[in-house]
Structures are given as C-alpha cells and as structure tokens.
Amino acid sequence: MIINSPAIVVHSLRYAESDLIVTLFTRTSGLRSYLVRGVLKSKRGKLRASLFQPLTILEIQAFHKDKGTLERIKEAKVLTVYKTLYADPVKSGLVFFISEMIKNSIQEEEENKALYEFLESSLIWLDTNTTIGNFHITFLTKLTQYLGFYPDISHIQLPYFNMLEGGFQSISSTYCVEGEHITQFKKFLGTTFEACMNIRLSKSVRSDILTMLLVYFELHLHGFRKPKSLSVLNEIFN
Structure with missing residues (x-):
C-alpha cells in the first residue's frame, strides 16, 4: 500500500555502511520504522540524510506492507522549515x-x-x-x-x-x-x-x-x- 502523509522524525540509526533505519510518527499510520538504503553516501538522490534530523516535519510517500517489518520511503521533503530549533x-x-x-x-x-x-x-x-x-x-x-x-x-x-x-x-x-x-x-x-x-x-x-x-x-x-x-x-x- 502506498501512503502519503505528514510525518515527524523520532529517531534514526545507522545501519551497515550507508543505510539508515528511521522511525517516524506519521499522521496516517502512527509510529513506523523505515529502511532508507544508501542515504549516507548519496549526494544526488531524492532522499538525503539531512532530512532525518530529530523532530523534522516531513511530507512522505511510502510503501507500507503492514507486516511488522521495516517499511520503505519512496519520497520525502521538509514540510515545515524550522527557523531556530536547531540553531538555538x-x-x-x-x-x-x-x-x-x-x-x-x-x-x-x-x-x-x-x-x-x-x-x-x-x-x-x-x-x-x-x-x-x-x-x-x-x-x-x-x-x-x-x-x-x-x-x-x-x-x-x-x-x-x-x-x-x-x-x-x-x-x-x-x-x-x-x-x-x-x-x-x-x-x-x-x-x-x-x-x-x-x-x-x-x-x-x-x-x-x-x-x-x-x-x-x-x-x-x-x-x-x-x-x-x-x-x-x-x-x-x-
């Protein structure tokens, strides 16, 4: 199933050399974990590691199998740009x-x-x-x-x-x-x-x-x- 939803980054964990396991709290599906492959080495891909700072508010498109396993993010972009949260x-x-x-x-x-x-x-x-x-x-x-x-x-x-x-x-x-x-x-x-x-x-x-x-x-x-x-x-x- 493909979902489109706002989501808040809760946690990210490095996995292998270039992947991240990212936990998001989504508006449509609650708390979900995703495997984001190659994001730590990719400089031109749609998904960048900087998107997954704690508490970033994103708009995501993701594939959900709903089987209790890691889901997959297809696209993500920052929904709300913070002005002071990371600088202060x-x-x-x-x-x-x-x-x-x-x-x-x-x-x-x-x-x-x-x-x-x-x-x-x-x-x-x-x-x-x-x-x-x-x-x-x-x-x-x-x-x-x-x-x-x-x-x-x-x-x-x-x-x-x-x-x-x-x-x-x-x-x-x-x-x-x-x-x-x-x-x-x-x-x-x-x-x-x-x-x-x-x-x-x-x-x-x-x-x-x-x-x-x-x-x-x-x-x-x-x-x-x-x-x-x-x-x-x-x-x-x-």
Whole structure:
C-alpha cells in the first residue's frame, strides 16, 4: 500500500555502511520504522540524510506492507522549515530530550491524528517562541492527555498527588507526593503553552517537577525508559 502523509522524525540509526533505519510518527499510520538504503553516501538522490534530523516535519510517500517489518520511503521533503530549533543551543537540547520521550512513550502503529497534531503544533510553537523555560514541563504534562493518563483535576485543591491513580487526595498513601513542586505543578494543568511560560519556578522546583513527571510516565507506560538526554537537559536549565 502506498501512503502519503505528514510525518515527524523520532529517531534514526545507522545501519551497515550507508543505510539508515528511521522511525517516524506519521499522521496516517502512527509510529513506523523505515529502511532508507544508501542515504549516507548519496549526494544526488531524492532522499538525503539531512532530512532525518530529530523532530523534522516531513511530507512522505511510502510503501507500507503492514507486516511488522521495516517499511520503505519512496519520497520525502521538509514540510515545515524550522527557523531556530536547531540553531538555538537550548532548543537543540530540548529537541533531543523530546525526541527520546516520544520514542520511549509512543508505540502505536495506527492512526492518531489528535496526537500527531499535538506533536506538530508543539514543535512549531517551540520554534517560533523565545520564552521557553517551562516548555518541557508543559509538553510532558499535555502529552499525558493523548497517552491516556492526564491527571484528574476534580480534586485539585487537595495537597497530595497520587502518581499511580493520577489524582489528588487529602491523605498520603503509596505513590503519593506533596510539596512546593506539586503546588506549582497544578498550575500547568488545564492551561495553554503561553500561560505556562509565565509560571515562575526556581531551578530546584522545575527539576523536582520533571523528576516527578518521569516517574509518572514510568508508572503508566509499560517498558518506559528515562531519556539518556536528561542529564544534558538538567545542565541547560540549571
């Protein structure tokens, strides 16, 4: 089957001398992996290695066998040209962190237009805005909505956040956390990227929120692994 779809580059891995195995999150078919032959040596072909930088937004034409094997890309072109995402050192650090989070969080090989549109709009927002200190917190919080474990805010006034149940409660129990970072985390729930950038956080509180969110992902996603780029991200924001 031939598909035409926007797609976001999640990960690429060198294979043999000149090939790449590329993982894309497509609008029409979810997460798919492709074998791109000869791309590391080709200078004049339709497919170039530069197309497959992390989080590049592409328009692809591909052959899908839908048998759980590597698919094949026939054509690809950049759909959205970023202005700052790869040039700004802070944003570049976020690129590697976000791509790892997507790779470690999303497994579905089926259409999910809402999730695709969230990812695409988030990346464009990051590229076009300058106040981005809380972007990774906001992105991860909003991502839980599309993965099925967004926190229940019906009792948001209560002090303890139960990470296993995904809700707030009045007394502590296993997997409950409280403190200044939870008080501040509540401000990220049910609001926009723009509003979240105005939340003032100390370095330690921002770090504590991120640590809590990664544990939250671990509890709700089977096989989830913390991103290797976390240490780089912590250096950027600390």
